[in-house]
Amino acid sequence: MNAVISPQRLVSVKTHGRLHLGFFDLSGQAERRFGSVGVAIDAYHTALTVSAQPQQTAVDPWASAILQQHLKSLGLNTALDLNIQQAIPRHSGLGSGTQMALAVGAGVNTLLDHPVNSAQIAAAHQRGARSGIGIATFDHGGLVVDGGRGSNTIVPPLLARHAFPEAWHFLLIVDQSHDGLHGSGEKNAFKQLPPLGTAATRDIQHRLLMQGLPALIEQDFQAFTGFVGALQNYNADYFAPAQGGPYASQSVARILQAFHQQGYRGLGQTSWGPTGFVLMPSKNEAMLHQAALSQQYAQHTHLSFIVTAAVNDPARIE
Template identity: 25%
Template sequence: MLCRTQVVGEDGGLAKMTTLPDSITIRTGARLHFGLLDCKPPFGGLGLMIDSPATEVEAVSDKSFAIDSSIESAGLAARTKAIASRAAKHFRCGEADEVRLPPIKLKLKCQPPKHSGFGSGTQYSLAIAEACCRAIAFETVPEETMVIDIAGRARRSAVGAHGYLAGGLIYETNDDCSPRLNPIAKRIDLPRQWRVLLVRPRKAKPAVAGADEQRRFDQLRHDRKRTEMLIRLVEDEVMPAAARQDFHGFSEAIERYNRESGLLFASIQGGPYNGTAVNGAIDRLKQLGAVGVGQSSWGPTVFAWCEDRSRADSLASSLSGSDWVTLVTTAKAGGRTLTTPGQ
């Protein structure tokens, strides 16, 4: 059962008594990806955690391991069981070849649309991995272990993984000497009054994911000059503008970075943006005077930066109709939140 007493030391050894709760709820935001530095390993890139659309999972004490119908209907049962199994193996739950899954029931309370530029797979996988780890031991496993070995994420971009743990605007290095999990080169919290308008075309190209995504990457070639230019753009313009809270400098630099990074993939997506629907959304936003406009990951979600809520709401109302789904959100300042009964 989740609610039990364990002895856990600061280094994971036996030292002090801790009581595990009856349930754990983990809530995390979504990830916008402004673009990779390179189309070949170790990639590197720039992205941002936003407050919504959120992912929230719950682990409740049970007699044995179980998955709620909300996870089954989302098509995530197999992934969830695999993550729980890896967590159990990490903590050596079971004898010899037997793996004893944690005695919890997992439930998915909310999640962004899949394959829409929100990094929903990474956020869900990490939330489930942490829920399982804490259900077993209520201790934090090393970041790299949880991300790579248990959740099975960040094998291409680590922005969403770092964002899950820390939030903020994240610049991920592409240093060839990096460990398995690319480290954060720099992280900045953006002003809370700034808003991000998200626009998702209702009709867009099929999602880019899985084997199709890998096939596209296999067709690409390293562009050293563009990568060097993208690094200079991040280090000399994007991050300094963010640090001094210069909205116009930041939004202009983000739009330019996003477009230039998109050109790394021009041969497989037909230009800096992926498809007619995404291009149409970007063109429409620019016609309305939006700034800091771009495509998150492969799309189809498009973003635009706004100085305040009023401007964001005004832009959103101009896009009302059957062609678009809009959402106004904010940059997420911290990592995921973990709630237990009584909190």
């Protein structure tokens, strides 16, 4: 079916990257699986426009395939112009796939006067198979907790959302020399990795409810970073066999180990990496470390260091 839309109409969408701080049920023992914690960040964006014209300029084949898949899910055969101004780097643990699918889907639906339902868009693109935090940050921003997957789950439900303290900043350690595990490799890893024990799983769930979330709301930096470190250790124990250790990048691992020796606890790897992060109490402290690392690793062109705040706002659709 073809849709009739004014050629003058244009929709713009801007959404943010996210850090996947970790799953809190990797035991495989409960009726629900996974459950995850994440936060939207302002360092990376996906920004695009959609208009009712034939394609004007060349577009990335990956993004073009997402557009065609979305039109197919709506039962439409309509020529649209997709223009991507900025895209979150792929396979870096920053949520690029989910954000592109949601941005394209929301742009098309808005252009066609269809409801923008992020869960339905994500399901149409097979996003949210394990984690729903990218969907939740698209809708709300901030720090989010999803409830994992049950037998009838379409996308993991949002359990909690809280604004992230504006003063706290992340220092990202980006390794551009290789990709994090993705696609069939990721699926096979989840099939083959042995589950974690129920005692460790119950402990991290208790920490989430009685340490992580209360500390975030009360802006208790030490308690919150202690929880993040514990959550990261829990996930590293599970994923290490599939990625050759607790972190996908040995360069990132060495830098994070040095921060740990300095007393930082809220550090780790987002999703399958290779991007690492360290949570710091202020932008100034993060920038001081950024400057020092940039000088120390000036000859390592595959490494970069980025200071970013959290984003407490949803994606923008205009």
